[in-house]
Amino acid sequence: MIASRTGSFHRKTLETDIRVELTLDGEGRAEVDTGIPFLDHMLISLARHSGMNVLVQAKGDLHIDDHHTTEDVALVMGKAFRAAVGDRVGIARFGYAYAPMDDSLARAVIDICGRPYSVYKASGLESHVGRFQTYLVGHFFRSFAQEAGVTLHVELLYGHDPHHSIEAMFKALALAIRQAITIHGSDVPSTKGALD
Numbered sequence: 649m650i651a652s653r654t655g656s657f658h659r660k661t662l663e664t665d666i667r668v669e670l671t672l673d674g675e676g677r678a679e680v681d682t683g684i685p686f687l688d689h690m691l692i693s694l695a696r697h698s699g700m701n702v703l704v705q706a707k708g709d710l711h712i713d714d715h716h717t718t719e720d721v722a723l724v725m726g727k728a729f730r731a732a733v734g735d736r737v738g739i740a741r742f743g744y745a746y747a748p749m750d751d752s753l754a755r756a757v758i759d760i761c762g763r764p765y766s767v768y769k770a771s772g773l774e775s776h777v778g779r780f781q782t783y784l785v786g787h788f789f790r791s792f793a794q795e796a797g798v799t800l801h802v803e804l805l806y807g808h809d810p811h812h813s814i815e816a817m818f819k820a821l822a823l824a825i826r827q828a829i830t831i832h833g834s835d836v837p838s839t840k841g842a843l844d
């Protein structure tokens with residue numbers, strides 16, 4: 649029987665106070681409150697389509713802008729994800745997925761390898777979705793990859809509506825994560841015999 653794969657992390661600074669709990673083998677449930685409605689929407693979608701249960705409670709200096717809260721939520725989620733994955737024994741390790749949303753198509757590829765690296769390509773996005781600054785999407789993915797210890801490539805292949813485009817990217821990431829965290833055996837998926 650597989651042990652429960654869960655991770656949690658709490659980070660408090662002068663700018664933000666964030667707590668995240670993740671269960672990899674969940675039902676896609678989400679309880680998310682960042683104070684940023686669009687980010688909440690994306691994280692709920694991420695949970696739903698990855699199959700992870702996700703709890704995010706965040707308070708940040710939103711009177712300044714959404715930057716610190718978005719970045720720090722990603723950092724804390726990354727730390728919780730890394731803890732939940734644990735020693736990576738038996739996981740598929742690699743995941744890739746395409747996700748469409750109406751006019752938009754996105755691709756995400758992940759390697760849960762212990763080496764943080766990220767590539768983000770999404771040219772032509774409008775600057776805002778509502779009040780949310782769209783440049784923060786790439787910042788979110790980079791920050792998550794850094795603390796999760798994953799190599800992550802996310803690309804918007806095309807899209808017109810920025811809401812659809814960003815949601816397609818989060819859904820593609822969710823599907824790639826779902827594939828990569830699947831248990832396939834009992835060995836570390838590396839020719840080195842170790843990851844991290």
